[in-house]
Amino acid sequence: MHSFPDELLQGYANFLSGRFSREHARYRELAQAGQQPTTMIIACCDSRSAPETVFDMGPGEVFVLRNVANLVPLYEPDGGQHGTSAAIEFAVNSLEVENILVMGHGRCGGIKAALDPSMQPLDAGDFIGKWMSMLGPVPGQVGQNSLMTASERQTALERISIRNSITNLRSFPYVRQREQEGRLGLHGAWFDISTGELWVMDPESGDFSRPDIAAQ
Incomplete structure (x- = not known):
């Protein structure tokens, strides 16, 4: 024991x-x-990219949901057990958060698995494979780009995945309504574990750039 x-x-x-x-x-x-946090962060389970540490948050300051590869599924009220959707529902309808941030990171194991069609399942249930399948055909399309290096393909899919999760957030009717009313902001960010760099997604173009934190 x-x-x-x-x-x-x-x-x-x-x-x-x-x-x-x-x-x-x-x-x-x-x-x-x-608790009365104003921001929900949807982040990866990866032990190297804890959002409370990255953003220097104390107790009660941020509502954090972590899953494999920080994915958000489509809104599917089918009676099933949906942990990520339940957390979003609670954050928006009960806590009434003002912001939701989808935070991806470099060297994500889930994204790496999605890019490698030859990777064997870790278990007969292949939960990771089924979970990552919500990205649809995108991993295959990115993986076939021979002009990019393996690390470039991984970074590209990590960022595409963030945009995809934000799109899926808008399939939740209460998320979409609050965003349209100006009561909820949806954001994307990508954290580089090796350098500590944070790249923030532009809400209009979807491009990622490093914010100017010198003025903060």
Whole structure:
């Protein structure tokens, strides 16, 4: 039988003596008053690109959903169990967030799997393969571009996937309505793990560029 991981216990001890001790009043307020984040971030499960760390957010400041490759499915109220859709529903209709950010990242394992048709499933259920299939034929189209290097194809699909997820967000009627009313903003960003660079998507063109943070 495995014991509880020592690194987690040590981390918890550091949390108690550090952040929790410094922000005890804040945690107590959150426990009593509930959470009121203004932004939802849909990010990848990848342990290297935690959005709370990247954006230096404290407790209660951002509502985070993480799944494989930060994908958003189409709105499908078919009675099935849809974890990502449930989180979006809660963030928009209950928390009434003002922004939703889809945050992709470099060297994404899910995107790499989608680009490699020869990759064998990790399990008989092939959950990753079925999940990534929501990108449709795009991975195959990008993968066939012989003028791009393998890393360029991966970066391209990582960014295309962000745009696709934002398009799928608009299939949720309450998301679309609030955006049209000016009460909700939809955003895209791509984070480079190796350099720490953040690339932000232009809402009109869909192009990605680095923001000027010197003025912040």
